Amino acid sequence: MESTKYVHGYTSRESIRLNDQANTLEEIIHHDTIFPKGSLILEAGCGVGAQTKIMASGNPGSKFISVDISEDSLMEAEKLIRSLNITNVEFEQADIYKLPFKDEVFDDAIVCFVLEHLNNPVHALHEVMRVLKKGGNLIAVEGDHGSAFFHPDSEFATAAIQCLVQLQKQKGGNANIGRELYPLLNSVGLENVSVSPRVVYADSSKPHLVEGFTRNTFTAMIEGVAQEAFGSGMMSKKDFEQGIQDLYRTAEEDGTFIYMFFKGSGIK
Amino acid sequence: MESTKYVHGYTSRESIRLNDQANTLEEIIHHDTIFPKGSLILEAGCGVGAQTKIMASGNPGSKFISVDISEDSLMEAEKLIRSLNITNVEFEQADIYKLPFKDEVFDDAIVCFVLEHLNNPVHALHEVMRVLKKGGNLIAVEGDHGSAFFHPDSEFATAAIQCLVQLQKQKGGNANIGRELYPLLNSVGLENVSVSPRVVYADSSKPHLVEGFTRNTFTAMIEGVAQEAFGSGMMSKKDFEQGIQDLYRTAEEDGTFIYMFFKGSGIK
Numbered sequence: 292m293e294s295t296k297y298v299h300g301y302t303s304r305e306s307i308r309l310n311d312q313a314n315t316l317e318e319i320i321h322h323d324t325i326f327p328k329g330s331l332i333l334e335a336g337c338g339v340g341a342q343t344k345i346m347a348s349g350n351p352g353s354k355f356i357s358v359d360i361s362e363d364s365l366m367e368a369e370k371l372i373r374s375l376n377i378t379n380v381e382f383e384q385a386d387i388y389k390l391p392f393k394d395e396v397f398d399d400a401i402v403c404f405v406l407e408h409l410n411n412p413v414h415a416l417h418e419v420m421r422v423l424k425k426g427g428n429l430i431a432v433e434g435d436h437g438s439a440f441f442h443p444d445s446e447f448a449t450a451a452i453q454c455l456v457q458l459q460k461q462k463g464g465n466a467n468i469g470r471e472l473y474p475l476l477n478s479v480g481l482e483n484v485s486v487s488p489r490v491v492y493a494d495s496s497k498p499h500l501v502e503g504f505t506r507n508t509f510t511a512m513i514e515g516v517a518q519e520a521f522g523s524g525m526m527s528k529k530d531f532e533q534g535i536q537d538l539y540r541t542a543e544e545d546g547t548f549i550y551m552f553f554k555g556s557g558i559k
Numbered sequence: 560m561e562s563t564k565y566v567h568g569y570t571s572r573e574s575i576r577l578n579d580q581a582n583t584l585e586e587i588i589h590h591d592t593i594f595p596k597g598s599l600i601l602e603a604g605c606g607v608g609a610q611t612k613i614m615a616s617g618n619p620g621s622k623f624i625s626v627d628i629s630e631d632s633l634m635e636a637e638k639l640i641r642s643l644n645i646t647n648v649e650f651e652q653a654d655i656y657k658l659p660f661k662d663e664v665f666d667d668a669i670v671c672f673v674l675e676h677l678n679n680p681v682h683a684l685h686e687v688m689r690v691l692k693k694g695g696n697l698i699a700v701e702g703d704h705g706s707a708f709f710h711p712d713s714e715f716a717t718a719a720i721q722c723l724v725q726l727q728k729q730k731g732g733n734a735n736i737g738r739e740l741y742p743l744l745n746s747v748g749l750e751n752v753s754v755s756p757r758v759v760y761a762d763s764s765k766p767h768l769v770e771g772f773t774r775n776t777f778t779a780m781i782e783g784v785a786q787e788a789f790g791s792g793m794m795s796k797k798d799f800e801q802g803i804q805d806l807y808r809t810a811e812e813d814g815t816f817i818y819m820f821f822k823g824s825g826i827k
Contacts, residue, residue: 435708437712438708440735441738442739467712470708471710471815473762473764473815474710486762486764487760492754492756494741494742496741496752545742546742547738549819
């Protein structure tokens with residue numbers, strides 16, 4: 292069985308970060324995550340429920356079954372969803388490579404920020420497809436860390452980002468998977484595959500994005516692997532910290548920060 | 560006086576490339592280039608008229624004065640515009656650093672793919688602002704070669720792109736200027752500056768973009784500096800050619816190519 296090692300860890304700061312990210316990106320990524328009334332949706336890899344709360348509240352007429360490998364994340368997700376009085380989600384512990392469902396039971400399925408962490412995303416997609424009805428939509432959302440660029444440019448910041456890319460690779464994942472969604476979804480036999488880029492462009496005329504994305508989502512994520520990055524000798528502590536400082540620099544008055552997510556879908 | 564050295568050269572293949580580019584990008588970049596009826600518009604740096612034809616035909620109620628430093632480009636632009644029976648454009652040879660117009664005569668002004676080639680874009684923007692009426696819009700459109708990423712990834716392709724970035728830098732330009740539009744437009748005192756990213760995302764479900772952008776715009780542009788790149792020893796001929804081959808590889812069935820333009824505007 293494939294292992295799943297989650298590069299960002301399971302700390303409570305990380306769970307705040309994931310919710311900050313989801314709130315900021317709600318409009319960019321999920322404005323068009325709309326399912327037909329009465330449909331049964333599988334969310335494979337729900338984590339702490341950051342995407343779940345957006346999709347479930349945006350689709351009150353659908354029922355969600357949200358699964359994750361981590362019991363701790365599921366408990367947190369459940370707490371979050373209950374605190375928001377969202378009633379159309381059921382949580383269940385499950386391995387994405389071996390889902391505890393019969394064939395063709397779900398109307399649609401969605402996988403958000405999960406494939407990047409798997410060492411066999413094709414296998415996982417096949418398993419999600421197995422439980423999807425014929426004619427159902429499979430939606431996948433992923434980022435791509437190779438898409439990040441910014442002003443002022445900084446080789447230290449670029450190197451710090453590369454540390455996360457390398458660490459994720461060592462754990463069997465792929466932080467640059469966004470650009471590959473199109474061939475990935477095609478490779479499992481989905482039809483009418485379509486991928487759309489979702490850009491986050493932050494400058495000081497958009498303070499909510501500078502705060503919510505540049506600082507609290509992206510830079511916080513890179514900061515989150517600091518110990519591992521200089522602990523493993525990938526980068527010196529001094530250079531890594533310079534990289535983080537340079538990323539925060541892009542959040543200032545004259546800075547800009549750009550990142551791209553990809554949302555893809557195909558029909559079984 | 561600042562010099563302007565145009566990194567892409569003035570060959571006829573280049574002029575075909577610029578028109579291919581403009582046709583493909585018309586919708587992405589110019590769907591919202593709309594000027595009020597009766598307005599007088601300055602297009603500073605019109606080149607061979609690739610943007611001129613789109614803007615002038617899209618705004619038949621406006622009059623355009625399109626200027627360029629190169630007499631040859633202007634002749635070609637004029638030929639193109641006449642061949643299309645577009646009658647609302649006047650061409651004039653002019654230096655963007657010293658425009659032959661009185662203060663505050665234009666209602667709006669637009670500068671497309673020009674700032675990247677200048678060694679003093681701030682000076683040029685000040686000069687364009689001088690001839691712009693108070694309350695008029697200044698629009699700038701630029702690419703950013705640091706925004707390019709693709710699947711399959713290739714260090715040779717990345718290095719070949721960097722050759723163009725370096726060559727443009729040696730000529731006083733900045734191929735990565737797109738990310739800087741926001742601070743640039745602010746730095747000359749424009750108000751309500753707003754920048755929007757314009758993504759080109761090409762995969763094989765979008766054959767017109769694969770052909771028109773990945774192959775005929777971007778890869779052709781990098782190929783265009785081949786002699787200079789390996790002539791100057793930046794990269795070996797073999798490695799550069801591998802880079803070009805890898806860029807064409809991204810245009811195949813399972814490849815993807817992503818690039819970002821930026822369109823910014825501010826009010827005088």
